[in-house]
Amino acid sequence: MEAITVGVLPARIRNDPAVLSLIGNTPLIELTRLDTGGCRLFVKLESQNPGGSIKDRIALSMIAAAEQDGRLKSGGTVVEATAGNTGLGLALVARAKGYRVLLVIPDKMSAEKVLHLKALGAEIRMTRSDVTKGHPEYYQDMAARLAAEIPGAFYVNQFGNPAKPLAHERSTGPEIWEQMNHDIDAVVCGVGSGGTLTGLSRFFARASPRTEMVLADPVGSVLAPYIETGKIGEAGSWVVEGIGEDFIPPIADLSRVRKAYAIPDQESLATARELLRSELILGGSSAGTLVAAALRYCREQGAPKRVVTFIPDTGSKYLSKMYNDFWMVDQGFLELPRYGDLRDLVSRRYADGAVVSVSAEDTLLTAFQRMRMADVSQVPVLAADEVVGILDESDLLLHVYKQPDRFRDKVATAMTQRLETLDPGASLADLLAILNRDLVAIIIEDGRFFGLITRYDLLTYLRRSLP
Numbered sequence: 001m002e003a004i005t006v007g008v009l010p011a012r013i014r015n016d017p018a019v020l021s022l023i024g025n026t027p028l029i030e031l032t033r034l035d036t037g038g039c040r041l042f043v044k045l046e047s048q049n050p051g052g053s054i055k056d057r058i059a060l061s062m063i064a065a066a067e068q069d070g071r072l073k074s075g076g077t078v079v080e081a082t083a084g085n086t087g088l089g090l091a092l093v094a095r096a097k098g099y100r101v102l103l104v105i106p107d108k109m110s111a112e113k114v115l116h117l118k119a120l121g122a123e124i125r126m127t128r129s130d131v132t133k134g135h136p137e138y139y140q141d142m143a144a145r146l147a148a149e150i151p152g153a154f155y156v157n158q159f160g161n162p163a164k165p166l167a168h169e170r171s172t173g174p175e176i177w178e179q180m181n182h183d184i185d186a187v188v189c190g191v192g193s194g195g196t197l198t199g200l201s202r203f204f205a206r207a208s209p210r211t212e213m214v215l216a217d218p219v220g221s222v223l224a225p226y227i228e229t230g231k232i233g234e235a236g237s238w239v240v241e242g243i244g245e246d247f248i249p250p251i252a253d254l255s256r257v258r259k260a261y262a263i264p265d266q267e268s269l270a271t272a273r274e275l276l277r278s279e280l281i282l283g284g285s286s287a288g289t290l291v292a293a294a295l296r297y298c299r300e301q302g303a304p305k306r307v308v309t310f311i312p313d314t315g316s317k318y319l320s321k322m323y324n325d326f327w328m329v330d331q332g333f334l335e336l337p338r339y340g341d342l343r344d345l346v347s348r349r350y351a352d353g354a355v356v357s358v359s360a361e362d363t364l365l366t367a368f369q370r371m372r373m374a375d376v377s378q379v380p381v382l383a384a385d386e387v388v389g390i391l392d393e394s395d396l397l398l399h400v401y402k403q404p405d406r407f408r409d410k411v412a413t414a415m416t417q418r419l420e421t422l423d424p425g426a427s428l429a430d431l432l433a434i435l436n437r438d439l440v441a442i443i444i445e446d447g448r449f450f451g452l453i454t455r456y457d458l459l460t461y462l463r464r465s466l467p
Contacts, residue, residue, distance in 0.1 A: 017096045023049055023056045024171050028179040028308070033278040034291075039185075039298035039305045043291070044176060046312050047283060051092040052085075052116075053313035054172075058195050059089030061167035062156055063097065072154040077102055080156040081143035083192065083242050084113040085313050090156060091120040102150070104143040109241065112317040132235065132246055159193040160250040168199025176200075176308055177207055185305035186212040188294040190243030190286055190312070191223050194252025201256040215260035216293030216309070218244040218268065223252075227260035239265040239331070240285040242312065261293035266333050268292055269322045272315065276323075282315035285322055326354075332464050341424040342431060342443055345461045346451035350385075355451060357382045360389065360412035364399065367391055367411050378440055380452060381415050387442055387449050389415035394438075424450070431458065 028044045046054035066072035077100040080090055087103040094101045101122040105114070106129035117124060125146070128137045135141065140159065147155030158164055176184065187204065189197040197213065204211040217224035220236030221244030235246030248254070272288030275281050283291070287310070294309040321327050328334040329347050338344055348354040356374040358367045360381055371379055371393070378392035391411055399414035400406045406413075420434045421442045434441045435455050443450040 019050045020060065020093065020096055023051075023060050025175060028176065031275075031279050031291075034274070034295060035299065036295060036307075037299040037301060038303070039301055039307050041291075041294055041298055042180065042306070042308045043281070044172075044179075044308060044310050045281070046310050047287075047314035049089075051088045052317065053088060053284075054196065054310060055085040055089035055313075056092060057089075057167045057171055058158065058164045059086065059093045062158065062161050062163045063090070063093050063099075065161075065163035065166075066154050066156075067097075072099070073152065074098070075152060076100070077147075077150050077153040078156060079143055079147040079150065079153050080104070080158060081139040082158070084109045084117075084317070085242055086156075086158055086192075087117055087122065088113065088120070091117055091122040095121050102146060102153075104139045104146065106139050108239070110318050110321050112320060113241075116317065130237070158195070161193075161195075162251065164193060164195035165199035165202065165251055165253075168196050169202045170199075172196065173200050173203030173207070177203070180306065180308060182208070183306055184208060184211045184308055186214050186297060186307045188214040188216050188290055188297060188307065188309035190216045190290055190310075191245065191249070191252055191254075192243050193245075194249040194254075196310075197257070198251055198253040201253055205256065212258055213256045214293065214297055215254070215257045216243070216290045217260060217262050218289055219262045219264045221245055221262070222247065223254070224260040224262040227254060227257050240268050240289050241318075242284070242286045243289060259297065261296050263289045263292045269328065269333050271295070272322060276315065281311060283311040284313040284315050284318050286313065287311045287315070288322075330460050339424065342422060342426055342428075342441075342453065343424045343445065343450060345431075345453045345457050346443055347457055347460065349451045350449050355380065358391065358411050359383065360410060360415065362411050363407065364391075364396060364409055364411060364414055365407040368396060368407065378452070378454070380442070380449070381411055382449070385449055387419060389417050390419065390440060390442075391415040392440070422453075428458075 026045050026048045028042055031041045049056040078090055078094040079102045081104045091101045103122050104125045104127055107126050108129040127139050127142050131138050144155055147153040187200055191197050201213050215224060215227055218238035218240045220238035222232050222235050223245055225233050238244055268285060268288035271292040272283050275283055275291055290309045294307055298307055329336060356370050356376055357380045367379060378390055380387045381389035381391055395414045395416055419442055420439050421444045422430060424443055424445055431441050441453040
């Protein structure tokens with residue numbers, strides 16, 4: 001049987017993939033199950049762009065402009081600093097056109113975005129998210145430096161690129177205007193580099209001067225406080241990706257913004273999760289910020305208004321984070337019942353069905369697969385509701401080393417039966433004594449298994465205790 005090969009046209013005769021024609025003209029729908037007060041709230045599903053976000057629009061615009069004015073030539077390299085979605089849009093468009101793509105990204109990005117970028121063929125330079133402009137590892141400064149060092153590189157510089165707001169002025173704004181039948185009272189936007197807000201402000205200044213521009217911003221960003229006070233304060237930190245800044249981007253025209261809402265991370269993530277439950281719309285973290293701000297705006301109005309906001313990207317890029325209950329608990333965004341003792345350190349509680357376990361009769365391969373799927377390094381071995389053993393990675397490795405066929409052996413052949421149990425009222429010193437021996441603590445409440453405490457659980461508990 002002949003091998004099947006996938007042919008790729010030479011660059012000189014290659015056409016742009018047809019998928020680029022799907023950028024833009026995204027649907028706009030009304031939210032009907034959330035409390036919008038006396039207003040009607042509509043969302044534009046930018047998550048339906050081929051790259052999964054609103055940034056596809058500006059990537060196409062900025063690369064086309066660079067090609068037209070000669071800054072980007074055949075064989076060139078597209079370089080940019082990005083929190084994720086702009087990078088995905090650039091990788092989609094630039095790779096479609098045959099360019100090399102080098103992206104500098106902060107280390108708070110979701111794993112899904114990073115893997116998506118790599119799958120598209122982009123080269124990644126990861127840098128710190130806890131430093132500000134002027135630091136050599138600040139992502140924008142690093143991208144500018146790399147672009148200057150690479151022959152034939154085009155530094156996109158989305159924060160100062162005029163083709164970015166132009167994309168929204170010429171496409172996003174007119175689309176919304178037509179879809180809303182020329183009747184819009186307010187548009188709620190976030191600001192990353194400011195392209196969306198600036199482009200829409202320019203369009204609606206001409207088409208509908210009465211339409212209010214409203215800013216949705218994460219708490220910690222300097223933008224909402226600037227709208228309220230006219231002063232740039234000190235930036236904090238936030239979890240929401242893609243919006244919020246520690247400076248005023250050069251292309252951001254905030255002159256038509258009359259109202260700004262600073263949304264805490266917890267409210268943003270909770271709103272995005274509720275959006276999925278209620279409206280069945282899977283949006284990203286910034287969608288939670290925008291919808292939360294739009295809901296606040298709607299509920300404050302004394303008269304009915306027609307309000308538009310965005311689902312800037314798909315929530316499929318955040319499944320390991322904001323849609324993962326364990327991540328939400330670890331980050332302190334979901335609260336489990338509190339007891340004031342060691343039970344508070346247990347993030348996966350047996351009574352909640354959250355413990356990943358095996359039986360003594362399961363195979364070691366089954367145990368290994370469950371450990372990998374749940375991203376844990378050990379599992380309790382249960383008989384009914386009783387812990388009869390612990391299996392960790394070391395036990396498994398020692399058992400199958402040089403004899404992979406022993407993955408078929410039963411868990412009972414490799415598990416540890418020396419169990420370290422603690423009452424919920426035991427001290428942190430008692431717990432630490434167990435963890436320091438490379439063991440896990442089994443919390444037993446009134447004779448029943450409550451859950452495990454690992455070193456990671458203790459570290460997470462201590463981190464959450466930071467002011």
